[in-house]
Amino acid sequence: MFGFLKKIFGGGKKEEPKKNTAPIAQNSNKNRKKSTKKTLPDKAMGKNNKANPKKTKAAKQVKKLVKPTILEDVEIVEGKKRFFDYDLHQDILFGLQKLNFKYCTPIQEMTLDLLLQGKDIAGKAQTGTGKTAAFLISTFNYLLNNPLENQPKGTPRCLILAPTRELAMQIHKDAEAIGIFTNLNSMVVFGGMDHARQKMQLDENIDILIGTPGRIIDFSNGSALDLSQVEILILDEADRMLDMGFIPDVRRIIARTPGKKKRQTMLFSATLDDSILRLADDFLNEAIKLESEPDSLVAETIKQTFFTVSAAEKLPILLYFINHYEFERMIIFGNRKDIIATLQRNLAKYGVEASLLSGDVPQEKRIKILNRFRNGQDKVLIATDVAARGIHVDNVSIVVNYDLPERPDDYIHRIGRTGRAGHSGEAISFLCEYGAYNLGAIEDMLGIKFPSILPPEEYLILPERVVAKKNNKSNKRDQ
Numbered sequence: 001m002f003g004f005l006k007k008i009f010g011g012g013k014k015e016e017p018k019k020n021t022a023p024i025a026q027n028s029n030k031n032r033k034k035s036t037k038k039t040l041p042d043k044a045m046g047k048n049n050k051a052n053p054k055k056t057k058a059a060k061q062v063k064k065l066v067k068p069t070i071l072e073d074v075e076i077v078e079g080k081k082r083f084f085d086y087d088l089h090q091d092i093l094f095g096l097q098k099l100n101f102k103y104c105t106p107i108q109e110m111t112l113d114l115l116l117q118g119k120d121i122a123g124k125a126q127t128g129t130g131k132t133a134a135f136l137i138s139t140f141n142y143l144l145n146n147p148l149e150n151q152p153k154g155t156p157r158c159l160i161l162a163p164t165r166e167l168a169m170q171i172h173k174d175a176e177a178i179g180i181f182t183n184l185n186s187m188v189v190f191g192g193m194d195h196a197r198q199k200m201q202l203d204e205n206i207d208i209l210i211g212t213p214g215r216i217i218d219f220s221n222g223s224a225l226d227l228s229q230v231e232i233l234i235l236d237e238a239d240r241m242l243d244m245g246f247i248p249d250v251r252r253i254i255a256r257t258p259g260k261k262k263r264q265t266m267l268f269s270a271t272l273d274d275s276i277l278r279l280a281d282d283f284l285n286e287a288i289k290l291e292s293e294p295d296s297l298v299a300e301t302i303k304q305t306f307f308t309v310s311a312a313e314k315l316p317i318l319l320y321f322i323n324h325y326e327f328e329r330m331i332i333f334g335n336r337k338d339i340i341a342t343l344q345r346n347l348a349k350y351g352v353e354a355s356l357l358s359g360d361v362p363q364e365k366r367i368k369i370l371n372r373f374r375n376g377q378d379k380v381l382i383a384t385d386v387a388a389r390g391i392h393v394d395n396v397s398i399v400v401n402y403d404l405p406e407r408p409d410d411y412i413h414r415i416g417r418t419g420r421a422g423h424s425g426e427a428i429s430f431l432c433e434y435g436a437y438n439l440g441a442i443e444d445m446l447g448i449k450f451p452s453i454l455p456p457e458e459y460l461i462l463p464e465r466v467v468a469k470k471n472n473k474s475n476k477r478d479q
Contacts, residue, residue: 067181068094074102081109089144091181092137099177105130107292114288116141120265122280124272124291128420131268132174135234140179143207154202154225156209158232161250163240165190165212170392172210189215192363199224213249220256230257232264238276239269260285297412297446302419304427306452311432313460314402315346320459322352327397332382333414335403340382351466359386385410391417399427404435408445
């Protein structure tokens, strides 16, 4: 939902908004001193449904935003809940208005009333359904309506834990966009970046701290970070944290926050199985368990297609899609980093420039790669599953499973990169002699039998190779 969030800056003095009795929503800011197009044949489709935490001098010198003076009315639409209908702080509503967010998604409508009342919830929601906005909006509303004077430095009021660096950065970006007209300070910390600089940033008033478990533990072990005053705790993608073995770290972090009866706690996950519910019972106080669209693990906006191929046929079919289909962005997933590295080189031989994202790519380079993809400079991204949950980019038209994943959960999270926030998307999977063995588990999880089709002959014809000069250009881009 947030891939299309924009930052819009205007010159001049910051104006005070007119008094408005209508409820409004806002989020966190950082400068607080105080506390044609071809489609696959229908019969082939299984239709189911701050990047960098460092504050540079340039960033601090950005012109002040001009806050709106009028809150525009939003048309009443039957069956839709407006953000305008909630008792939200005006600055939050100005932020949502700037983003053109008018109506709630199902998970937002389901959770906002409860969260605004201070209830603990365990929410099950697919990726791209707007759960991040739900917990950010309610958090901003609480912080704005309950200002804290003389807040100690390095003592966040809200702590958000995310399993991956990419997800932590995306949450921070969303927080800045929604809370653009607030005077709240949000910050993100994670491994792989300059430890000393992140530590220096903690030496200020922090309203919202977003981070990965390892880096949060690291800072809280010393004097840089004090979690004893956390009023709101949010665990995002708890199932992924469980899969990645982070739960012992999460328990140590939570033990340093006030007891569960003294804070509001939210847990969000793509799945709510017994292991996640046990965590909810441990961490949450009288939690209300909610599920958004529980009958569909895959958004109905995603068309799923499976091609029966040999290993040698994957490349020509992929090139056919790249060369003959219109798309804004495409993500190609492989099971191993050596496979995707070979694929990048092979695509370059045919004039296709693709970025590469795997677990061993240095963090600063990862940020640059994702920013180029997000900004539309690169249209094709090749990745392993280590990046599947961390890629939150709007308008991904096609996801290609070059290799079908071994775990059905990974399939769901891969294709969840497209068809987000109501937009349509396509998920194309290649069933070779190895990948075919993984299809059964995916069908069992989704409760669907997918037809597999043979690719037409024209899909199997390789185009001519390009000259070496273009090939070299492609190889330099990720260096």
